[in-house]
Amino acid sequence: MWRSSVAVLAMSLAAMAAQADESTIRLAQGDGVERVQAACAICHSLDYIVMNSPFQDRAGWEKTVTKMVKVMGAPIAPEDAAAIVDYLEKHYGKPGAATAAR
């Protein structure tokens, strides 16, 4: 599934180049950041993540990632989805709510 999305990803990267300014967005460094960048930026700029923080707990980010996969068709394998949720919870999660649901 991930491999089959390479063509789509290449296309969207070409589209991204036309709006180079979004390259100024800097996500927090940490485990999973590459997977987040690769998966989420296919369809939208990464400022969506920062904008929606830090008020979602793990369940909130899980719901968002599930919606992206099930409704929006994001080509994210289950193990990648789990890593993405881990990253979002750790770096963009609700303060104090971290790890409560693990």
Add this chain to the structure above:
Amino acid sequence: MDRRRFLLNASGSVAGGLLLPRIGFASAADGLPAGTLAQSALDALPGKRPLMRRTFRPPNFETPVELFSEAYTPNDAFYVRWHSAVPEVTLADWRLRVAGPGVQRPREFSHDELRRKFRMTDVAAVNQCSGNRRGLFSPHVPGVQWGYGAMGNAVWSGVRLKDVLEDAGLAAGALEVVADGADAPALTGPDFVKSLPMWKALDPDTLIAFEMNGVPLPSWNGAPARIVAPGWTATYWVKAVTELTVSDKPFDGFWMKTAYRVPKGMFGASGFESQDTEQNSPITAIKVNSLIVSPAPGATLPLGRRAELMGIAWDGGSGIRKVEVSLDGGANWREARFGRDLGRYAWRQWHFDFKPQAAGPVSIAVRAAARDGSTQVDQLIHNPAGYHHNVVQRVDYHVA
């Protein structure tokens, strides 16, 4: 960026090389999520003046409040909101198709044909995103974290949707008009498609508009043509519209059936019965609301000299009955003076003059009442998608 650095950014330093906005933004800034504040910046899209950027792609940019001082929001200052990439459609290639089980004679029109065949008409109307002020929700809910500026007021010009539908001939059983635009989702997600009930589609003020404020729509705002559904939130104002399907059953696309919903009964009847379920209703008409445009929050007001407040008030089309201002935190209210009446779907400008009598902080509140009897709320009516924020606004100033 680790959490400590992130919080530092949110409290006022530099994030990703972008300077934090400070001017004319204090009241919205009070309630927006820290992450939103850390990366928001004034940024100009091609053909637009600098607007408050919420996201790059798809583009979501809001109008700074100080630009609402004009009766009509200039096209280059009008907010931008897309669910997917902005389609580029040339006028020469553009066609509008009208079909479906509720239509007797399917039609296809070019821009010239529409303008030749049907009378052009104007309507002045507020266009407000369903999620305007979502960012001020407490607790926050996910979505585009808008402040006060996902709205604008313009004169929209085009042909009546009613005239076009009647030309195609409505069949018995016509239930909803389903509008689709040239935009398409990036992957396999749901296409952004919206429907209107027949009564709203046949309202003489509902248009297929080509122009705003006397000139062709910018691509950012739906060129070559968009639906104008005055009084209803902008989700129904389908941009770059290419296809109208008159259906004989409720349209069940994601953006109708699942998204843009409010809990049943929370905000009164929807007026869109074919889309109501046991649990929820589609968001429809705009709720009565008001806003202080100037002076900017935090400004210094002159002690013992005339201070002039200016703002706007609007609703879903009944018209504004009165606007009141409180200088004492809501204990006493005095009526503001109206500006020119631009029509019942447009916003009403208001003015309020007073002489501040005591030095120090002052909290000024404003509230509007509509002709249909509705008023703004004191407490937020919280709902999962973050719609209909019309809490009475309170702005802090300093008298000196």
